[in-house]
Amino acid sequence: MLTFILKRMCLMFIVILGVTMMTFLIMHFTPGDPAEMIAMARYGVDDLTQEDIEWIRVQEGLDAPLHIQYIKWLNHAIHGDLGCSLINGQPVLSEILVRFPATIKLAAVSMLVALIIAIPVGIISATRQYSLTDNVSMMGAMLGVSMPNFWLGLLLILLFSVHLGWFPVCGYGGFEYIILPALTLGTGMAAITTRLTRSSMLEVLRQDYIRTARAKGLSEKVVISKHALKNALIPIVTVIGMQFGRVLEGAVIIETIFAWPGIGKLLVDSIYARDFAMIQGGVLFVAVIFVIVNLVVDISYTYLDPRIRYEGVK
Amino acid sequence: MTLKFKDLTVKYTMFDTLKDGGGDININSNTNINTNSKTNTNNNSNSNANTDTNTDTNTITALDNISLEINKGECVAVIGESGSGKSTLVLASMKLLASNALMSGQIFLDDVDISDMTDKEMEQLRWNKISIVFQNYGDVLNPVHRIIDQVAEPLIKNGESRSVALEMSGKMLDHLKIKTGRDVLFPHQISAGERQRVLMAMALITDPDILVLDEPVSSVDAITKSYLAKVIKQQVNAGKAVLLITHDLSFAHLCSDRIAVLYSGMILELLPSQKLLDAPCHPYTRALVRSFPMMERAKDLAGVRGAPPSKISGATRGCIFQQRCTQSIDICSQKQPQAMSIDGSNGDGDGSYVVCHRGGIATMVCVNNISKSYGDIEVLKDISITLDEGEILALVGETGSGKTTLAYLTAGTIKPDGGKIVFRGQEVGTIDKKEFFRTVGIIYQSPKDSISHRFTVLEAIAEPLRIHGLFDDSSVQRIKDALNEVQLPDEDYFMQKYPHELSGGELQRVAIARALILEPDLLIADESTSFLDPSVQAKILKLLLDLQNNRGISMLFVMHDIGVARKVSDRIAVLHNGMIVENGPSHRVISNPQHFYTKLLIDASKGNEIE
Numbered sequence: 020m021l022t023f024i025l026k027r028m029c030l031m032f033i034v035i036l037g038v039t040m041m042t043f044l045i046m047h048f049t050p051g052d053p054a055e056m057i058a059m060a061r062y063g064v065d066d067l068t069q070e071d072i073e074w075i076r077v078q079e080g081l082d083a084p085l086h087i088q089y090i091k092w093l094n095h096a097i098h099g100d101l102g103c104s105l106i107n108g109q110p111v112l113s114e115i116l117v118r119f120p121a122t123i124k125l126a127a128v129s130m131l132v133a134l135i136i137a138i139p140v141g142i143i144s145a146t147r148q149y150s151l152t153d154n155v156s157m158m159g160a161m162l163g164v165s166m167p168n169f170w171l172g173l174l175l176i177l178l179f180s181v182h183l184g185w186f187p188v189c190g191y192g193g194f195e196y197i198i199l200p201a202l203t204l205g206t207g208m209a210a211i212t213t214r215l216t217r218s219s220m221l222e223v224l225r226q227d228y229i230r231t232a233r234a235k236g237l238s239e240k241v242v243i244s245k246h247a248l249k250n251a252l253i254p255i256v257t258v259i260g261m262q263f264g265r266v267l268e269g270a271v272i273i274e275t276i277f278a279w280p281g282i283g284k285l286l287v288d289s290i291y292a293r294d295f296a297m298i299q300g301g302v303l304f305v306a307v308i309f310v311i312v313n314l315v316v317d318i319s320y321t322y323l324d325p326r327i328r329y330e331g332v333k
Numbered sequence: 334m335t336l337k338f339k340d341l342t343v344k345y346t347m348f349d350t351l352k353d354g355g356g357d358i359n360i361n362s363n364t365n366i367n368t369n370s371k372t373n374t375n376n377n378s379n380s381n382a383n384t385d386t387n388t389d390t391n392t393i394t395a396l397d398n399i400s401l402e403i404n405k406g407e408c409v410a411v412i413g414e415s416g417s418g419k420s421t422l423v424l425a426s427m428k429l430l431a432s433n434a435l436m437s438g439q440i441f442l443d444d445v446d447i448s449d450m451t452d453k454e455m456e457q458l459r460w461n462k463i464s465i466v467f468q469n470y471g472d473v474l475n476p477v478h479r480i481i482d483q484v485a486e487p488l489i490k491n492g493e494s495r496s497v498a499l500e501m502s503g504k505m506l507d508h509l510k511i512k513t514g515r516d517v518l519f520p521h522q523i524s525a526g527e528r529q530r531v532l533m534a535m536a537l538i539t540d541p542d543i544l545v546l547d548e549p550v551s552s553v554d555a556i557t558k559s560y561l562a563k564v565i566k567q568q569v570n571a572g573k574a575v576l577l578i579t580h581d582l583s584f585a586h587l588c589s590d591r592i593a594v595l596y597s598g599m600i601l602e603l604l605p606s607q608k609l610l611d612a613p614c615h616p617y618t619r620a621l622v623r624s625f626p627m628m629e630r631a632k633d634l635a636g637v638r639g640a641p642p643s644k645i646s647g648a649t650r651g652c653i654f655q656q657r658c659t660q661s662i663d664i665c666s667q668k669q670p671q672a673m674s675i676d677g678s679n680g681d682g683d684g685s686y687v688v689c690h691r692g693g694i695a696t697m698v699c700v701n702n703i704s705k706s707y708g709d710i711e712v713l714k715d716i717s718i719t720l721d722e723g724e725i726l727a728l729v730g731e732t733g734s735g736k737t738t739l740a741y742l743t744a745g746t747i748k749p750d751g752g753k754i755v756f757r758g759q760e761v762g763t764i765d766k767k768e769f770f771r772t773v774g775i776i777y778q779s780p781k782d783s784i785s786h787r788f789t790v791l792e793a794i795a796e797p798l799r800i801h802g803l804f805d806d807s808s809v810q811r812i813k814d815a816l817n818e819v820q821l822p823d824e825d826y827f828m829q830k831y832p833h834e835l836s837g838g839e840l841q842r843v844a845i846a847r848a849l850i851l852e853p854d855l856l857i858a859d860e861s862t863s864f865l866d867p868s869v870q871a872k873i874l875k876l877l878l879d880l881q882n883n884r885g886i887s888m889l890f891v892m893h894d895i896g897v898a899r900k901v902s903d904r905i906a907v908l909h910n911g912m913i914v915e916n917g918p919s920h921r922v923i924s925n926p927q928h929f930y931t932k933l934l935i936d937a938s939k940g941n942e943i944e
Contacts, residue, residue, distance in 0.1 A: 226471075226472050227467065227470070227471055227472050227473040228472050228473060228474055228475040228476070230424075230429055230467075231467055231473055231474065231475070232475065232486075233429060233459075234427055234429055234459055234460065234464070234465050234467070235459060235460045235464075235486060235487045235490070235535075236455075236456045236457070236458070236459030236460045236461065236487065236490060237456075237486070237490055238456060239452070241490070245478075246475050246478075249477045249478075250475070250476065250477055323477070324476070324477060325476065325477060325519040325521070325522075326476055326519070326521045
């Protein structure tokens with residue numbers, strides 16, 4: 020098990036390295052001179068002189084060749100220093116840590132929403148294959164998958180905030196603030212997970228051990244909950260890990276729409292401001308979280324399926 | 334408690350199967366019938382025996398009118414090839430059939446008809462009154478639960494506390510020789526043989542009155558098998574009704590009281606177990622026995638010739654076994670046979686029956702009290718022996734014992750002094766010679782003498798065709814096929830060769846091809862391999878056995894070597910001084926010879942010195 024984790028850690032490191040390198044490159048090739056953007060942000064458009072811009076370029080190390088810039092940044096990052104925001108001078112890490120709880124809160128509630136919808140609906144659909152319930156829920160799932168979540172978010176705001184006035188339009192605060200963004204993020208995820216639960220469940224229900232369980236005179240409830248579900252969960256759990264990446268990705272848009280002060284919004288704001296240090300730091304942070312979540316999922320997966328626990332990973 | 338199937342028929346609708354396996358493939362049977370109405374009518378008029386409705390042709394018959402009763406304290410085995418419907422019977426016994434199964438008929442547990450029960454009602458019976466040892470295949474145990482939990486589950490469901498249930502399960506697993514400490518493992522961590530015993534433990538844990546065992550020994554070694562046999566016998570002795578499904582004939586023979594032979598969804602024979610190996614009645618049962626490797630038997634394995642018939646409902650007319658049968662007659666392809674009691678009595682016998690128009694394996698040749706003398710020398714004294722359809726009989730004895738005389742008498746080439754020989758119900762002497770020799774082929778002791786040295790290979794093989802006026806344009810091809818069949822070249826250069834240009838083995842094969850060219854039903858081979866070297870002998874014997882199996886013909890081997898006889902024959906008759914001193918199934922004659930002369934022959938064959 021330990022070698023498995025260590026192996027995965029090495030892979031994680033390579034993935035993270037790749038991600039940061041890609042971001043670095045992409046940011047460099049976006050139009051606009053970063054030194055000029057930073058200078059504008061710091062001193063305002065009116066008093067800006069070419070000297071100021073050049074001074075900032077030298078000051079922030081933006082005049083060095085690209086690979087030198089990257090290696091310098093990486094060296095610092097490895098030592099736990101993600102640098103300071105180019106705009107407001109705050110340390111990147113502390114800024115991210117301030118925003119992080121909001122994102123985690125949103126992600127967790129969204130996942131919860133997704134699972135609460137997906138697993139029961141998926142099970143019911145599978146046990147009543149081709150029934151009306153099944154068809155309706157599969158149609159709903161199809162709709163959920165194909166609907167872009169920023170659009171759904173806007174619709175939800177229109178209905179629940181503007182017309183009905185049940186929830187605040189946007190912002191961060193108590194429980195009522197999280198409902199709409201979590202619903203928006205959660206339903207998209209629920210759609211995919213429902214379909215997966217259904218197909219996984221159908222596959223499992225066809226297995227011989229389900230027939231064995233039925234033969235033992237167990238009630239349908241026990242057959243489903245004890246014998247089928249645990250087996251059906253194996254692929255679902257894997258996908259949940261990947262879904263988490265979708266949540267973080269979705270958070271970028273959803274947090275912007277709902278003015279949710281999480282990492283997603285921080286990233287979008289930094290991109291607009293060409294705050295390289297912040298973008299790099301944010302992406303690195305998100306990548307690390309994503310990879311760790313997937314590692315946790317893989318470990319839990321091996322506990323869910325004893326065949327993997329003893330055969331695949333020793 | 335008894336388990337009783339009455340007129341049980343199970344059909345699977347095929348379109349549902351397609352729908353299940355193939356996603357959204359949707360074949361609507363109605364439109365199918367409408368668009369093909371023309372062809373459908375044609376089909377129906379062509380095969381007017383097909384009285385089934387159109388919807389019926391869209392189903393596969395898995396079980397057809399099965400009636401079988403398993404009494405308290407009795408084990409009934411059901412044997413048959415894969416696909417014969419054995420597992421469907423298992424599932425039907427507990428109403429666990431797939432959703433595309435259409436079931437008719439009744440299933441009784443004692444007097445309670447369970448065929449109309451709902452799943453809720455069945456839950457009360459399942460594992461309490463009847464339990465199944467499922468076939469140990471794939472994931473029959475849940476891969477994510479520990480085996481002891483799975484064994485204990487039915488007890489917990491019945492209200493037992495978890496700790497007591499686990500303790501009882503541990504004891505049961507112990508009883509089935511699962512080592513302590515291994516009971517907490519997961520199914521994939523134990524061997525296939527252990528899984529088999531876990532399945533058995535799981536079935537026995539609630540002590541049900543009826544046990545259904547589906548291939549309970551297919552994945553265990555011989556020693557475990559005999560232990561499981563002991564466990565099953567204990568259950569039978571404790572008054573359980575046991576239905577044993579297996580393709581292991583010796584296990585069925587060992588454990589059961591009666592055996593039902595299932596073929597393509599129908600029971601072809603029901604017989605007492607002790608008769609399975611030595612005296613099966615149906616040609617199919619015999620073919621199964623011949624296919625099964627058994628310790629005591631030396632004869633090469635044969636397999637059942639041909640393939641099972643189409644299972645689409647209504648596809649087969651007449652007897653379902655007809656195409657593979659070694660003794661089918663005209664009626665077999667026209668009418669479905671009815672069950673016939675084996676002992677001739679109606680109902681008051683032991684209940685065994687055979688479903689065959691000919692009342693089971695028919696006798697082909699019946700030799701009655703034959704005697705023959707050459708001058709003063711009495712060669713055969715009052716001999717009686719029979720040869721069944723599709724059977725291989727070896728006549729064994731020392732030279733001069735009368736073997737060849739008996740063979741020639743059977744072939745009708747010489748006449749007996751007394752007694753009579755009956756071939757398929759007619760006395761040999763009275764049958765039209767030409768007709769008789771179209772059904773009987775002979776391979777003589779010496780091919781050199783039996784084939785004219787003036788004939789080429791082609792002419793020699795064509796001779797029987799010419800005699801019977803059957804030689805025509807297609808005959809050369811037929812001769813080439815015959816040469817291929819005996820593994821000789823079919824090129825022109827070879828067919829133009831004369832006997833003296835051929836080796837002994839080649840010539841013998843030409844003689845075989847000649848004997849087989851008229852497709853006889855009986856082949857008499859008189860010492861046909863005795864002067865060949867072992868390698869050629871082995872090839873020719875294998876060839877003859879393959880031909881016998883593929884064509885389903887009867888064979889009479891005349892040989893002096895009992896060692897060879899045990900490899901090729903179903904039955905051995907030992908001739909000594911003009912009398913048959915021993916006659917029985919080959920394995921019995923070899924393993925337990927009764928007559929001193931047989932013992933002598935066996936001893937001599939082993940290379941021991943004879944006093």
